[in-house]
Amino acid sequence: MEKYIKKACVLIEALPYIRQFYGKTFVIKYGGSIMTNDRLKKHVIEDITLLKYVGVNPVIVHGGGPAINETLSRLNIESKFINGLRVTDKETMEIVEMVLAAKINKEIVALINEMRGEAVGICGKDGDLIKARKLDAVQETDLGYVGLVEKINPEIVNRLIADGYIPVIAPIGTDGKGNSYNINADTVAGKLAVALGAEKLIFLTDVNGLRHDPEDEDSRVSALRISEVKEWIASKKIKGGMLPKVKACMEAVLNGVQRTHMLNGLISHTILLEIFTDQGIGTMILED
Ligand SMILES: Nc1ncnc2c1ncn2[C@@H]1O[C@H](COP(=O)(O)OP(=O)(O)O)[C@@H](O)[C@H]1O
Numbered sequence: 510m511e512k513y514i515k516k517a518c519v520l521i522e523a524l525p526y527i528r529q530f531y532g533k534t535f536v537i538k539y540g541g542s543i544m545t546n547d548r549l550k551k552h553v554i555e556d557i558t559l560l561k562y563v564g565v566n567p568v569i570v571h572g573g574g575p576a577i578n579e580t581l582s583r584l585n586i587e588s589k590f591i592n593g594l595r596v597t598d599k600e601t602m603e604i605v606e607m608v609l610a611a612k613i614n615k616e617i618v619a620l621i622n623e624m625r626g627e628a629v630g631i632c633g634k635d636g637d638l639i640k641a642r643k644l645d646a647v648q649e650t651d652l653g654y655v656g657l658v659e660k661i662n663p664e665i666v667n668r669l670i671a672d673g674y675i676p677v678i679a680p681i682g683t684d685g686k687g688n689s690y691n692i693n694a695d696t697v698a699g700k701l702a703v704a705l706g707a708e709k710l711i712f713l714t715d716v717n718g719l720r721h722d723p724e725d726e727d728s729r730v731s732a733l734r735i736s737e738v739k740e741w742i743a744s745k746k747i748k749g750g751m752l753p754k755v756k757a758c759m760e761a762v763l764n765g766v767q768r769t770h771m772l773n774g775l776i777s778h779t780i781l782l783e784i785f786t787d788q789g790i791g792t793m794i795l796e797d
């Protein structure tokens with residue numbers, strides 16, 4: 510009997526959160542680093558589908574860096590990153606687009622639809638969602654077809670939400686002149702969260718949050734203010750793939766997104782634990 514009461518208590522614990530977030534939009538960045546096995550993928554998709562069925566509007570922006578690396582390596586093309594951004598020549602761009610927009614995007618859509626979540630997969634070219642231009646050189650290196658987001662036109666996403674779909678977005682932009690641009694998925698998630706007026710921006714990644722020492726699991730902080738994030742970047746405590754995430758979080762909180770979370774997507778049901786229980790996990794970036 511006790512076992513059943515405990516289960517009921519867990520559901521009741523979620524009630525204030527369900528009430529608070531009903532009708533709100535959450536942008537969830539699904540990182541390539543946690544697309545490692547079918548069980549984990551299923552748990553992420555279950556959480557997102559459940560969010561939708563309790564009245565939240567989840568919007569997924571996905572990455573897929575490791576899958577792109579794998580395909581490039583099969584073709585004997587080396588993967589090179591500067592400040593967490595992939596150097597993307599014309600040939601690499603074609604592969605990036607193929608892997609992100611055709612393969613990973615449709616895999617996620619299919620998984621959600623298997624759970625009756627009703628997803629539609631698009632990339633930034635669809636509905637003119639992401640207008641981009643070539644990013645300037647970084648550390649004196651030309652990154653090729655890496656895009657800078659000029660404008661997000663969220664109309665298509667708003668329409669999909671209004672029609673009851675979960676939008677699943679691949680981070681490819683266009684300059685409207687026939688060129689595609691590879692944009693870091695974290696950056697797209699941050700900008701989209703602002704454009705949609707999202708309540709939350711959630712990063713699912715492969716670490717338990719921001720750490721004083723990237724190698725030390727026990728050095729996670731539960732919250733960090735913007736001024737501290739800047740200090741951490743300057744002192745190189747935040748590096749590589751974490752850089753675009755914290756930058757996206759800072760931009761989001763400064764532009765109306767209520768909360769930003771970095772969660773360990775390698776923990777099953779991490780989204781539900783963060784959103785619907787009293788124990789906060791991961792790291793939040795807060796205004797000063
Ligand atoms: N201060 C930090 N705290 C935690 N992780 C960090 C930090 N600085 C750099 N990282 C690195 O950032 C990585 C996450 O970024 P990334 O590999 O791009 O993941 P994703 O594919 O989820 O976007 C972590 O695995 C970790 O190695």
Ligand SMILES: CC(=O)N[C@@H](CCC(=O)OP(=O)(O)O)C(=O)O
Binds near residue numbers: 594
């Ligand atoms: C410009 C740039 O670096 N684009 C990324 C896009 C995918 C991505 O962001 O994937 P993760 O979130 O899994 O890292 C790339 O080519 O890897």
